[in-house]
Amino acid sequence: MKVVLRNLTKKFPSRDKKNKADVIAVNNFDFEIPDGKLIGLLGPSGCGKSTTLNLISGLEKPTAGQVFFGEDDVTGLPPEHRGIGLVFQNYALYPHLTVRQNILFPLENLKGKDKLSKAEMLEKAMEAAKLVQIDELMERKPGELSGGQQQRVAIARALVKRPRVLLLDEPLSNLDARLRLQTREEIKRIQKETGITTIFVTHDQEEAMSISDMIVVMKDGMVQQIGRPQEVYDSPANLFVAKFLGTPPVNVFQGQIKGGTLYLDIDPVLELSGASDGPVYAGVRPEGFLLRKDGALGCELSGVEVMGRDISVVASNKASMMPAIRAIIGAENLAEISADAVQVRFDLKPNKVFLFRPETEERILFEAVK
Amino acid sequence: MQKNIQTEKQSRSTETPLSPNTSRKAGFFRCFSRCKGWLYLLPAMLFLGFFMVYPLIDVFVYSFEEGYNSASQTYFGTGTYNYSYVLHDPYFLQALKNTFLLVIITVPLSTGIALLISIGLNSIKPLRNFLQTVYFLPYVTNTLAVGLVFMILFKKTAYSDGLVNLLIQWFGGKSVDFISGPYWAKMFVLCLYTIWVVMPFKILILTSALASVNQDYYKAARVDGTSKFRTFMRITLPMISPMIFYLVITGFIGAFKAYSDAVALFGTDLNAAGMNTIVGYVYDMLYGDSGGYPSYASAAAILLFAIVLTITCINLLISRKNVHY
Numbered sequence: 001m002k003v004v005l006r007n008l009t010k011k012f013p014s015r016d017k018k019n020k021a022d023v024i025a026v027n028n029f030d031f032e033i034p035d036g037k038l039i040g041l042l043g044p045s046g047c048g049k050s051t052t053l054n055l056i057s058g059l060e061k062p063t064a065g066q067v068f069f070g071e072d073d074v075t076g077l078p079p080e081h082r083g084i085g086l087v088f089q090n091y092a093l094y095p096h097l098t099v100r101q102n103i104l105f106p107l108e109n110l111k112g113k114d115k116l117s118k119a120e121m122l123e124k125a126m127e128a129a130k131l132v133q134i135d136e137l138m139e140r141k142p143g144e145l146s147g148g149q150q151q152r153v154a155i156a157r158a159l160v161k162r163p164r165v166l167l168l169d170e171p172l173s174n175l176d177a178r179l180r181l182q183t184r185e186e187i188k189r190i191q192k193e194t195g196i197t198t199i200f201v202t203h204d205q206e207e208a209m210s211i212s213d214m215i216v217v218m219k220d221g222m223v224q225q226i227g228r229p230q231e232v233y234d235s236p237a238n239l240f241v242a243k244f245l246g247t248p249p250v251n252v253f254q255g256q257i258k259g260g261t262l263y264l265d266i267d268p269v270l271e272l273s274g275a276s277d278g279p280v281y282a283g284v285r286p287e288g289f290l291l292r293k294d295g296a297l298g299c300e301l302s303g304v305e306v307m308g309r310d311i312s313v314v315a316s317n318k319a320s321m322m323p324a325i326r327a328i329i330g331a332e333n334l335a336e337i338s339a340d341a342v343q344v345r346f347d348l349k350p351n352k353v354f355l356f357r358p359e360t361e362e363r364i365l366f367e368a369v370k
Numbered sequence: 371m372q373k374n375i376q377t378e379k380q381s382r383s384t385e386t387p388l389s390p391n392t393s394r395k396a397g398f399f400r401c402f403s404r405c406k407g408w409l410y411l412l413p414a415m416l417f418l419g420f421f422m423v424y425p426l427i428d429v430f431v432y433s434f435e436e437g438y439n440s441a442s443q444t445y446f447g448t449g450t451y452n453y454s455y456v457l458h459d460p461y462f463l464q465a466l467k468n469t470f471l472l473v474i475i476t477v478p479l480s481t482g483i484a485l486l487i488s489i490g491l492n493s494i495k496p497l498r499n500f501l502q503t504v505y506f507l508p509y510v511t512n513t514l515a516v517g518l519v520f521m522i523l524f525k526k527t528a529y530s531d532g533l534v535n536l537l538i539q540w541f542g543g544k545s546v547d548f549i550s551g552p553y554w555a556k557m558f559v560l561c562l563y564t565i566w567v568v569m570p571f572k573i574l575i576l577t578s579a580l581a582s583v584n585q586d587y588y589k590a591a592r593v594d595g596t597s598k599f600r601t602f603m604r605i606t607l608p609m610i611s612p613m614i615f616y617l618v619i620t621g622f623i624g625a626f627k628a629y630s631d632a633v634a635l636f637g638t639d640l641n642a643a644g645m646n647t648i649v650g651y652v653y654d655m656l657y658g659d660s661g662g663y664p665s666y667a668s669a670a671a672i673l674l675f676a677i678v679l680t681i682t683c684i685n686l687l688i689s690r691k692n693v694h695y
Binding site for chain 1: 584586587589590591592593594595596597600604605608609694
């Protein structure tokens with residue numbers, strides 16, 4: 001079931017006596033989600049991703065715009081008629097019912113021609129439980145389950161009615177780090193097995209990039225970029241997207257393009273064409289640094305962090321807009337940095353360098369000349 | 371590694387050993403910190419002991435001492451005569467009947483109506499604060515003052531039929547004397563009065579209980595397409611069941627101890643009005659003519675205690691299955 005959002009906008013009236021302007025939580029969201037895909041809504045706190053999810057689910061009414069499930073306009077429909085499954089951030093499992101009763105709850109609400117017999121309901125509940133691998137714990141109450149198990153029960157309850165769309169609100173934020181890795185693979189597996197269009201909301205870029213088929217990056221209610229995770233990582237549309245994705249974060253420099261060459265501080269680091277002269281912001285991914293004795297960019301060495309497979313070189317540069325520059329280089333290069341080195345020099349990989357207009361922070365495309 | 375162990379041993383031997391005085395003090399402090407909890411409880415335990423446990427045991431003993439004379443502090447003998455007297459006393463049986471009726475009518479009704487009002491208050495936005503204040507007002511009133519007003523409303527005197535009777539006549543019925551008339555009328559007024567007085571507190575408790583239910587459960591139920599009725603029965607009620615249970619238990623206990631409500635409506639001579647309660651009977655027995663009959667009062671009091679204990683135990687047994695914490 002594809003989900004289409006057309007010019008979706010949500011404004012909240014301001015309660016602030018001084019600032020009468022409405023709070024625009026979601027601003028003109030226009031996107032078509034293909035059928036059977038896992039979509040991640042990614043953004044910092046307060047960017048409007050949970051509000052967007054609420055608009056898709058029907059718990060909130062949009063100020064403007066429409067929501068379509070397939071060809072049906074569901075904008076005016078309440079959530080119970082849209083055919084959605086919703087997993088809340090804190091699971092919202094009914095604490096006084098057992099796992100089995102929790103999963104049966106949505107089925108017991110079906111009326112009329114959809115009404116199922118007791119046996120059919122139990123069978124469907126068992127199916128859903130087996131899908132999330134919780135079938136051994138059917139008689140327990142939510143208070144007797146671990147966080148990960150509660151999560152799976154919540155997913156089973158959302159899936160038991162075979163919804164058209166599955167919505168997850170920050171599904172992994174209440175879990176510990178180890179469980180997060182496990183559970184996000186579970187979500188991916190369940191989505192692949194059932195083939196249900198799934199939209200989930202998260203602020204963790206690693207999580208979104210690892211399992212989504214497509215990610216939507218949001219900021220202050222506006223969509224910043226939509227695309228496949230690798231695309232968005234390799235080709236960010238603006239400075240915000242470049243800074244938001246990737247750990248360690250992209251290193252941002254203040255630079256100048258003069259006569260076809262990018263200068264960071266006084267070092268000419270890159271020959272390029274297709275970009276006009278002027279000041280720019282330059283973002284360099286940590287893996288875009290090549291350690292060279294005669295490298296183009298010179299930095300003051302602050303330290304070296306050994307991470308086993310790679311080493312993280314921490315340096316500083318006058319042109320850098322962040323307190324420290326982090327470069328990830330292979331561990332085999334450790335020997336090249338002598339113990340008492342003060343300066344390090346890098347060459348930059350052109351495909352890991354992004355240029356942005358200082359005024360708009362939009363990306364400037366260029367061609368590297370080598 | 372070896373170096374570290376050696377230096378540790380050295381430092382321990384150079385420490386000053388515990389002198390005899392410090393070890394005694396240490397022992398005292400250790401005992402003190404263990405007994406601290408008990409010391410904190412001591413004042414309350416003494417108070418409860420003197421004013422609750424001791425009198426309870428005393429009354430129990432009194433109830434078995436026949437013909438106790440408080441003036442001479444002597445009694446005839448020990449036995450269960452007091453109990454058999456009380457259980458055959460028509461005044462006690464009338465009081466027992468009145469009290470039971472009061473309990474059975476007022477506790478379910480007041481809790482049920484309070485629940486409905488709380489749900490109503492929770493679902494409206496405008497005027498909510500105003501209505502909450504209005505519904506809470508009876509709590510701050512004085513029992514006797516309210517009784518006086520009820521008397522004016524319901525009593526049929528030589529001068530007027532009372533406001534309620536005027537209303538009944540307006541609808542074409544016959545006027546009834548609710549205060550000095552037939553038994554069912556008096557019971558009706560007493561129940562109405564009791565419900566009116568106990569409801570505000572129940573509304574307060576239930577309103578806050580309803581507000582404390584996590585809204586996410588309602589959202590989840592809404593997404594699952596649950597009807598309003600089903601949401602109430604399967605989610606709201608179980609979530610607030612601890613509060614309801616609290617109100618039912620305290621409601622039962624309070625209703626069994628009713629006395630001042632009856633006096634406010636019918637005056638101090640409740641036996642003449644036929645509206646005595648068990649507590650009223652105990653009071654009459656203690657302070658009646660010729661120094662009272664403390665033995666009978668004690669027996670009646672112990673009987674009341676036994677009834678309330680039984681009802682409370684039944685409530686607790688029911689709650690184990692139905693109350694979800």
